Amino acid sequence: MHKVVSDFSKTVVVPEEGIRLASEPEPKVREKYINELDKVLITKGCLDARIKGLAREIANGFAGVDEITCVVVLKGGMFFAADLIRVLDEQSKLRTRLDFIKCSSYGDRSYSSGSVQMCQLDNIEGENILLIEDIVDTGGTLRVLQNYLKEKGKNFKTCVLLDKGVASGIELDFIGFRIPRVFVGGYGLDYAGKYRGLPEIVVIKKELLK
Numbered sequence: 399m400h401k402v403v404s405d406f407s408k409t410v411v412v413p414e415e416g417i418r419l420a421s422e423p424e425p426k427v428r429e430k431y432i433n434e435l436d437k438v439l440i441t442k443g444c445l446d447a448r449i450k451g452l453a454r455e456i457a458n459g460f461a462g463v464d465e466i467t468c469v470v471v472l473k474g475g476m477f478f479a480a481d482l483i484r485v486l487d488e489q490s491k492l493r494t495r496l497d498f499i500k501c502s503s504y505g506d507r508s509y510s511s512g513s514v515q516m517c518q519l520d521n522i523e524g525e526n527i528l529l530i531e532d533i534v535d536t537g538g539t540l541r542v543l544q545n546y547l548k549e550k551g552k553n554f555k556t557c558v559l560l561d562k563g564v565a566s567g568i569e570l571d572f573i574g575f576r577i578p579r580v581f582v583g584g585y586g587l588d589y590a591g592k593y594r595g596l597p598e599i600v601v602i603k604k605e606l607l608k
């Protein structure tokens with residue numbers, strides 16, 4: 399049965415079985431990955447629709463501001479940010495700048511090593527910063543990034559595509575979807591470097607995870 403998701407004006411909670419727009423066909427997990435993936439959790443159509451909603455929320459959140467610097471967390475946030483920034487520039491009055499920060503704590507595992515490595519970025523002192531991240535689990539990665547960036551910006555906000563709903567002590571200004579606590583891939587997200595190019599958010603089979 400297709401689930402109708404009509405209200406994209408606020409965070410969408412994704413049920414265990416995943417979500418898709420009523421008009422979309424049943425999502426098809428790519429053939430080549432069929433033995434590695436459990437299911438599609440969020441289809442491309444749902445991602446596109448939610449990103450339009452997020453862009454509206456971000457434009458409202460930065461009301462009175464002309465220009466924002468989008469600081470994208472590499473590598474996972476890349477696909478999401480590319481789509482979001484284009485919608486922002488096309489559909490809002492905000493001008494956008496683009497910058498990147500690299501941050502890694504997972505290595506080739508499905509759980510955090512606890513220590514976060516960060517890579518230098520351009521000078522963004524005094525700018526209106528929007529930090530764009532793919533996913534929040536424990537919140538450890540974002541906490542480090544937020545502490546580092548908060549003081550540099552005149553204005554600082556955080557946007558995440560997916561939130562597993564377990565992090566505490568961090569502020570998330572814009573959330574795309576709240577998802578169950580499963581390990582996901584696709585749309586920029588990877589497991590050991592794989593699945594980033596898939597257009598949907600997929601759930602990776604538990605038995606494959608280390």
Ligand code: XMP
Pocket residue numbers: 474503504510531532533534535536537538539540565580581582583587588589
């Ligand atoms: P923490 O626990 O620091 O985790 O909030 C956030 C970072 O870990 C990665 N991460 C994932 N990557 N599928 C992924 O591909 C997942 O389900 C997942 N959960 C966490 C991600 O890089 C994020 O920056």
Ligand code: MG
Pocket residue numbers: 471472473474475532533
């Ligand atoms: Mg990441």
